[in-house]
Amino acid sequence: MPEPLALTLIVAPRGCPKCTKCRELLAQMQERFPDQLDCRVHSADDPAADQFGVVLPPLLMVGNFVAAMGSVPDADKLAQLIERKLASPA
Amino acid sequence: MTIYLDHNATTPLRREVWDAMTAVEFGDPQRANASSVHRLGLGTRRHLTNARETVAAALGAQPADIIFTGGGSEAINLAIKGTAWGRTSRTAHHFISTVIEHHAVLHALDWLQTQGHAVTLCPVDITGRLDPQAVAEAITPDTLLVSLMLVNNEVGTIQPVAEVGAICRERGVLLHVDAVQGVGKLPVNVEELQCDLLSLSAHKIQGPQGVGALVVRPGTPLCSLVHGGPQEGKLRAGTENIAGVVGLAEALRLAEAEREATLARWRELREILYRVPRELDAVRVNSHPDLTLPNCVNMTFMYCDGMALTMNLSMRGICVSTSSACTAGDLKPSHVLKAMGLSDMAAHGALRISMGRQTTAEEVTTTVETLKEIVTDLRLVTKPGDIGKCKDDCPCFVTGPRPTAPAA
Numbered sequence: 001m002p003e004p005l006a007l008t009l010i011v012a013p014r015g016c017p018k019c020t021k022c023r024e025l026l027a028q029m030q031e032r033f034p035d036q037l038d039c040r041v042h043s044a045d046d047p048a049a050d051q052f053g054v055v056l057p058p059l060l061m062v063g064n065f066v067a068a069m070g071s072v073p074d075a076d077k078l079a080q081l082i083e084r085k086l087a088s089p090a
Numbered sequence: 091m092t093i094y095l096d097h098n099a100t101t102p103l104r105r106e107v108w109d110a111m112t113a114v115e116f117g118d119p120q121r122a123n124a125s126s127v128h129r130l131g132l133g134t135r136r137h138l139t140n141a142r143e144t145v146a147a148a149l150g151a152q153p154a155d156i157i158f159t160g161g162g163s164e165a166i167n168l169a170i171k172g173t174a175w176g177r178t179s180r181t182a183h184h185f186i187s188t189v190i191e192h193h194a195v196l197h198a199l200d201w202l203q204t205q206g207h208a209v210t211l212c213p214v215d216i217t218g219r220l221d222p223q224a225v226a227e228a229i230t231p232d233t234l235l236v237s238l239m240l241v242n243n244e245v246g247t248i249q250p251v252a253e254v255g256a257i258c259r260e261r262g263v264l265l266h267v268d269a270v271q272g273v274g275k276l277p278v279n280v281e282e283l284q285c286d287l288l289s290l291s292a293h294k295i296q297g298p299q300g301v302g303a304l305v306v307r308p309g310t311p312l313c314s315l316v317h318g319g320p321q322e323g324k325l326r327a328g329t330e331n332i333a334g335v336v337g338l339a340e341a342l343r344l345a346e347a348e349r350e351a352t353l354a355r356w357r358e359l360r361e362i363l364y365r366v367p368r369e370l371d372a373v374r375v376n377s378h379p380d381l382t383l384p385n386c387v388n389m390t391f392m393y394c395d396g397m398a399l400t401m402n403l404s405m406r407g408i409c410v411s412t413s414s415a416c417t418a419g420d421l422k423p424s425h426v427l428k429a430m431g432l433s434d435m436a437a438h439g440a441l442r443i444s445m446g447r448q449t450t451a452e453e454v455t456t457t458v459e460t461l462k463e464i465v466t467d468l469r470l471v472t473k474p475g476d477i478g479k480c481k482d483d484c485p486c487f488v489t490g491p492r493p494t495a496p497a498a
Contacts, residue, residue: 053404056397064405065467069398073471081470 004038005086010049010059011041021072022058028075029082036086063089093408093453097294098243098271098386098444103337104296110340111298111333124330125319137332141339148346149288149305150279157304157322158335162270162291163194165304166237168315168326169266169287170198173235174207176313182234184208186263188220189429190244195237195268196425208232217378218247218430226257235264240272240283244426244442246386247378248276255284264310270294270302274345275353275383286310290342292334296447297341301334345447352447356384359445362454363387369458370465376427376440385445388427390436394468399441402464408457411442 009026011019026039042049044057052059056070060078063085067073094102114121114137122130124138142153159165170185177183185199189211199209212224225236236258240251251267258265266287269278274295280288288305292298306312306325318327345352364387367373372392391399396412403410412424423437432440443457 052401055401065464066398066401066405067468067471069395069401071395071472077471081467084467084470 002036002086002089004036005033005063005082005089006061007037007039007082008059008061009039009041010044010052010055010057010061012057013043013045016057018070018072019058022060022068025060025072025075025078029078032079033082033086037082091407093457095443095445095449095453095457096409096411097446097449098246098442099411100293100299101296101446102448103293103298104341104344106344107297107337107340111337114336115333121332124332125321134332137336138330141335144339144343145303146305148278148342149273149290150281151305152308154323155280155305155307157306157325158330158338159302159304159322159326160331161300161302162268162289162294163192163302164315165289165291165302166192166194166266166268166270167198168304168312169289170195170235170237171202171315172312172325173264173266173287173310174202174205176311177234178311179234181232184210184230184232185235185237186210186212186225186228186233187237188212188214188239188249190214190218190242190426191237191239192243192268192270195239199237214247214430216431217381218242218245218376218426219378219381220249220254222250222253222257225254226261229257229261229263233261233263235266237266237268239268239270240278241269241276241383242426243271244424245377245388245430246271246382246384246444248272248381248383251283251285258286259284271383274342275349275385277349280305280307287312292338292341295341295345298334298337301331301338303335303338348447353384356445356449359449359451359454360384360387362451362458363443365458366461370462373465374436376430376432385449386442387444388440388442390427390432390440391465391468392436392439393472394439394465395472396438396440398468399439399461399464402468403457403460406460406464408460410457411444412440 009022030037030039060068062081067081119130119133122134124135142156145156146153187195203209210228212220212228214220238249238251238254241248255265265285267283267285269288270291272278273290286307290303292301314325316327321327321330367375374390376388376390400410400412423434427437427440
């Protein structure tokens with residue numbers, strides 16, 4: 001079984017509709033790629049988010065790749081990127 | 091591995107500069123206060139005098155014209171607020187600048203407006219170039235000072251400063267040149283530029299941070315921002331930063347000695363960077379094609395977010411900037427790119443790549459290849475259906491007027 005691909009979402013501590021949509025998107029991706037993703041959500045004020053520096057939430061990372069910042073990606077396009085990363089892990 | 095391509099933000103300190111600074115700071119005899127009259131004070135004063143002579147010689151000025159400051163922003167503030175407060179005419183209260191200046195200039199002018207001064211900001215064309223005629227038309231009988239940058243920090247475009255200098259001289263208006271990005275990289279001579287004030291900073295030329303200078307033409311009415319002791323011709327009170335000014339002088343001396351060779355190398359390396367718009371769709375070079383300092387290329391990657399691009403590059407060890415460092419925590423689109431007529435979308439997709447003296451062809455090639463990979467992946471997520479169809483004249487790139495063709 002290959003290592004699951006990490007999907008990391010950094011969200012604003014409160015009141016961010018785009019962050020809410022990105023959380024929903026993450027759930028959708030977990031359904032599309034069962035057992036292949038390791039999804040984590042961090043609040044931007046969480047120390048775990050410090051390593052990313054100055055960010056505009058929502059920040060969505062696929063593996064070590066910043067897929068979106070401050071915007072909600074299209075679900076199908078995100079799935080395409082995930083497929084690509086799963087096919088050729090860095 | 092780290093590839094540093096953010097030299098317009100700051101440059102690494104040169105070893106030779108550090109050696110010169112430490113020789114003063116930890117040398118024998120010990121460093122004292124340059125204003126002290128004892129033997130150690132006089133020795134320290136000699137370092138200050140030598141540094142002043144070196145900086146003056148590099149800029150075609152006299153040593154007495156050099157006022158050392160705590161950096162470029164302070165020098166700029168001294169030039170702008172100092173002329174406002176030092177003016178000899180009660181009616182001269184009008185300032186002229188451009189829309190693409192550094193915030194040190196724009197915010198100083200904003201503040202002067204709150205104090206009753208009038209400000210006119212001239213527009214620039216799509217490459218970030220000012221038309222000197224715009225300055226000539228903006229000058230009124232009340233105009234006191236024109237402030238113009240020599241090289242834009244975000245796009246690298248070189249401004250027609252000497253032409254503006256001639257206009258200002260003829261009309262009896264003071265000219266301040268923000269040469270922070272130009273000194274040590276381009277030939278700078280205050281007589282040839284016909285300027286009255288010129289600001290520079292050490293850390294842009296591999297000198298220490300927190301040191302700069304203002305060149306003041308004799309007879310320019312100027313009031314100090316910091317009152318106290320008689321240091322720096324009574325224009326900047328406070329005990330001098332001796333190691334800092336020695337570092338500035340040494341950095342400038344070295345940069346001047348190597349300037350032509352460095353410029354030639356940057357031109358070669360820039361050709362590698364120019365592969366990006368040729369090999370990727372929907373990439374636009376925002377800098378002027380010719381009249382640009384060759385260490386800097388500003389490019390818009392349509393359908394990409396510049397911050398996401400910068401972050402991905404950073405995670406691969408490549409440090410570039412989305413915009414000027416001073417606005418890196420501020421996610422509004424760059425005021426420079428907006429003023430050049432780029433749309434919000436185009437401005438948000440811009441990257442500034444600025445090379446330094448020690449940048450190698452291998453580093454630039456790696457950056458180009460990495461950029462291509464990242465942009466391709468980012469566009470998987472963000473690209474609309476019409477990617478690749480956009481050309482430079484696509485309306486999505488710019489919202490402002492297109493540049494008019496030069497007269498035949």
